[in-house]
Amino acid sequence: MEPTRRRVLGTLAAAATAGVAGCSSDSSPTANSADAGERATTERPADRPARDASETTVADADSVYTRVYRQTSDSVALIRTPRGSQGSGFLYDDRHFVTNYHVVGSADRVSVQFDDTLSRVGRVVGRDPRSDLAVIEVEVPDGVAPLELIDSEPSIGTRVAVVGSPYGLRGSLTSGIVSGVDRQVPSPVGDYLIPNAIQTDAPVNPGNSGGPLVNLSGKVLGVVNSGGGDNIAFAISASLVRRVVPALVADGEYDHPYLGAKTTTVTELVARANEFPTAEGVLVVDVPSGVPAKGQLRPCTRTRLVEGFRVPVGGDAILAVDGTQIQTDKDLHAHLALEASPGDTLSVRIRRDGEVRTAPVKVGERPALVA
Structure with a gap:
């Protein structure tokens, strides 16, 4: 095989100025794709590097x-x-x-x-x-x-x-x-x-x-x-x-773990509406028909007016999964994506009807994308 040629770097620019798998929520950052589909035209000069405090020379x-x-x-x-x-x-x-x-x-x-x-x-x-x-x-x-x-x-x-x-x-x-x-x-x-x-x-x-x-x-x-x-x-x-x-x-493909429940982070407002003792975990707002969580997690059944806001009430609050504390929607999404697989049975600690209990919840596979 033919070896590559290594291009030696001359001067370096250090520009120091320069989740998801199974339940859904409604907050996310936006970012523009950095892919190309663009061709090189002119080379831009690099910015002057900023010094890291640990760099002495x-x-x-x-x-x-x-x-x-x-x-x-x-x-x-x-x-x-x-x-x-x-x-x-x-x-x-x-x-x-x-x-x-x-x-x-x-x-x-x-x-x-x-x-x-x-x-x-x-x-x-x-x-x-x-x-x-x-x-x-x-x-x-x-x-x-x-x-x-x-x-x-x-x-x-x-x-x-x-x-x-x-x-x-x-x-x-x-x-x-x-x-x-x-x-x-x-x-x-x-x-x-x-x-x-x-x-x-x-x-x-x-x-x-x-x-x-x-x-x-x-x-x-x-x-x-x-x-x-x-x-x-x-x-x-x-x-x-x-x-x-x-x-x-x-x-050639990857099967994503999936519960399908719609959740929201338990804030102080959500905790008050649901009469929870603390603001922790995520509230199960809805469990649509046909998703893996159907029949395993209880959704909210009504709303309550608190300080002018309609807040969903009556659903399970997920507090921990397999011993990992769940504080936000992001925690739940990340745990499913990084720790669970389709077919796994999770040990889920939930607050239901004023009591904290542990329930088994089986993970499904996220539906295939429609072409």
Whole structure:
């Protein structure tokens, strides 16, 4: 096999200025997709880097990001589809690249460009629109190593880098920090919120989608999913990647866990309306016919007027699932997405009729998307 050519990074720009699986709620951030479908035209000058407090000299700061770049850049490729859209991807194992679903779309084959002179045709072997992940199988050149996923949740303030191909400029690196965790971002198909997403202020532009967000050890924290400007971008967490991608490699698709109950966070107002002793957990507002939670969880039956607001009352309040405390809708969505699978039976602690009890609740599979 032909080895790749490593492009040495000269000067580095550190732009420090720069959930979902089963129950539904009505709050989510919005973000513009950072995928391409755009072609490179002119290269923009980088912003002047801001100094991290731990960096004592320019040489020290440059060496950190130069090392990250050298460690990861050969494992990150420019992805192009026959229709001209483009993004990034990174090597997950010895022959599979991970990227975004919204980068490859319905394409069966894509171009995987390893460096300025070497590109190969890859086959899309799996895709999951809801988690916005896809897997490409391709012959990998000698010397290209898979990137490792982190095995813990990142902390706010962790220094990170985004490696990819903004505007088709392959082999680009931007830097920043983890500026938020446990976010929910809309999926490309709209009926799902991607849980546990990572927020970063590292600059993300069209063409970065599908590339890795890495820490200073070169480990993947997440897959870049979207950038909305104003120094806000999001990445699909390594935790979700670790659940979805093996299924895409093996089966070409991923079965999402699903309860189907509509819930709302128990606020002080909701607790007062329902005469709960504390504001904790999530209230089951509705359980539509045909969903897995039907007959297992009790929905609200009426509303009560409290301080001028109509508040649903009479339903179960979910306090914990499998021993994990549930404080918000986001907690419930993330637990289902990251810990449960279709067919599992959950141990759910609920408040019903003034008493706290534990009930078994069986998880179903989220219905297939309608083409």
